[in-house]
Amino acid sequence: MSTLSYILLCMLVRKPCSGYELKQYINLFWEAHHSQIYTALNKLHEQGYVTVKIDPVHKQKKIYHLTEAGQLVVTDWFQEETNLPTQRDEFLAKVYVISLFNQEQAADLLQDRRHHYQKIQKQYQHKMQEYNLITDPTEKQKNLGRYLILKRRLMVCTTELEWCAWAQDILNRNQNQ
Amino acid sequence: MSTLSYILLCMLVRKPCSGYELKQYINLFWEAHHSQIYTALNKLHEQGYVTVKIDPVHKQKKIYHLTEAGQLVVTDWFQEETNLPTQRDEFLAKVYVISLFNQEQAADLLQDRRHHYQKIQKQYQHKMQEYNLITDPTEKQKNLGRYLILKRRLMVCTTELEWCAWAQDILNRNQNQ
DNA sequence: GACATCATGTAAGCTGTTACATGATTCA
DNA sequence: TGAATCATGTAACAGCTTACATGATGTC
The missing domain is CATH 1.10.10.10 (Winged helix-like DNA-binding domain superfamily/Winged helix DNA-binding domain)
Structure with missing residues (x-):
């Protein structure tokens, strides 16, 4: 299967x-x-x-x-043994060669990434609010796994956004050298 | 292509x-x-x-x-437009149904995940140290993209480990109710 | 000399993507 | 009544995984 x-x-x-x-x-x-x-x-x-x-x-x-x-x-x-998550992210390959490009092109790339994670962050926040509205304990227990995953998604979103801000800062400093 | x-x-x-x-x-x-x-x-x-x-x-x-x-x-x-990263993580599907299982089974699942991220965290820390040893500015510039990616990986690792600790805590409290 | 690792390749089978296809329901 | 969304399906093709296959180099 x-x-x-x-x-x-x-x-x-x-x-x-x-x-x-x-x-x-x-x-x-x-x-x-x-x-x-x-x-x-x-x-x-x-x-x-x-x-x-x-x-x-x-x-x-x-x-x-x-x-x-x-x-x-x-x-x-x-x-059974859990397979590792797949990680194929072409954005990172573009970051890998970012020094080939000018500041504007690099900033565009990072901005798209930021927008994406801001968007899905909002979606997950909304879903989290839905979970928080559940009062029935049985129903809450049934949705425990979903809650754990949503929380993780939100944490990862935050990290991605923090990284974007940090990376943009590095690139700005790099430019001004 | x-x-x-x-x-x-x-x-x-x-x-x-x-x-x-x-x-x-x-x-x-x-x-x-x-x-x-x-x-x-x-x-x-x-x-x-x-x-x-x-x-x-x-x-x-x-x-x-x-x-x-x-x-x-x-x-x-x-x-060109950047495709979004793929995200297939069967660990999360297991977390989704975690309430079907007892505390020990759940803890085993989380522990494997923690061990995995601890392991790759060490690997990336090691690679980061290698980058920090580069003194030649041209060489450093050439490796800028690689540095940015390594930093992101380390940040994501930290987040995953934080989530594991948090999730284990939630499950413990859940048990003691 | 044996074993691990380096190094490259082919091919079958499975998984994933894209395009084609159809029809019901809802709402303005 | 037209458009958007709901809802399900098939098929061709592209991409990925697994197994098979071979030989060189380094090291104990």
């Missing part, structure tokens, strides 16, 4: 979801296009790890539920 | 390298297996973006040098 399939099963632990919803949430820890998600879900269905219920209102919408077999797969996987 | 090819050209800006060396350094911003790197280098050679010189001592070793055409490709690429 591919890693994506495990990721999807994990997401279904929290609550039953449609493929469309899974696509919206997955970026908390993974990346996949809808084409990949839909095919993986169909395969998980064949394998008996999920069941499908047609949404009574939106009849083209399929809600996937984790089966017991599916939950067992998740618990087994949890205890 | 694939992103990997651009990455390799960027790396050759700093100094000519063999495929083997590129493989060792690439993880600062990208991931690729040697099989992928060697085939990409052969293609870049065909395209005229690099030249090859056989190392006089190690005759099976091929040193790749960036050509003017290659440098032009890099400067053009620099100014």
Whole structure:
């Protein structure tokens, strides 16, 4: 089974979801296009790890539920060795050759990065507020993992933004030498 | 041309390298297996973006040098829109479902993560020390980009470790409730 | 001389991206 | 009623992983 399939099963632990919803949430820890998600879900269905219920209102919408077999797969996987995160960041490759470029070009590159992290910082802050509104203890417990991940995302965003400011400062000093 | 090819050209800006060396350094911003790197280098050679010189001592070793055409490709690429970093981290998917598991299992998961970041933190600190030993201003300028990236890596490591400590603390409190 | 590491390459199979395709629902 | 969004799917192609394969160099 591919890693994506495990990721999807994990997401279904929290609550039953449609493929469309899974696509919206997955970026908390993974990346996949809808084409990949839909095919993986169909395969998980064949394998008996999920069941499908047609949404009574939106009849083209399929809600996937984790089966017991599916939950067992998740618990087994949890205890296996964890693969390291992928890290492919072409921005950093551009930073690597930044001394080839003038101050303006370098500043543009850094600014785009800053804008990106400012944007997703706001998104995650919003999601964090939603979590903080949960009062029911059972519901709060169920969302604990999601909370831990959101916090990490926010911390990483802050670090990225701090780095951008620091790097811009270094480049300015470098220029004035 | 694939992103990997651009990455390799960027790396050759700093100094000519063999495929083997590129493989060792690439993880600062990208991931690729040697099989992928060697085939990409052969293609870049065909395209005229690099030249090859056989190392006089190690005759099976091929040193790749960036050509003017290659440098032009890099400067053009620099100014194009930067793709966002990939983020696939199955550790986070495990954290997402952490409430399914007992305290010991959760602690094991976090400890592995902590060990990983402690390990690479040491590696980057070591590389940073190497940079700090450079006295020649031209050489220092050439390594500026590398320095900026190393600093970011170290900052991210610190954040990851801080998060691990914080998350463990949350889980402990959660247990004692 | 044995073993680790250096050094390069090919190929099959799997994963991920992009493009094509269709239809329902919601809201102005 | 037109446009945006919701919702699902297939297929071709590109990129990545894993396994196989070979030989040189350095060192105990």
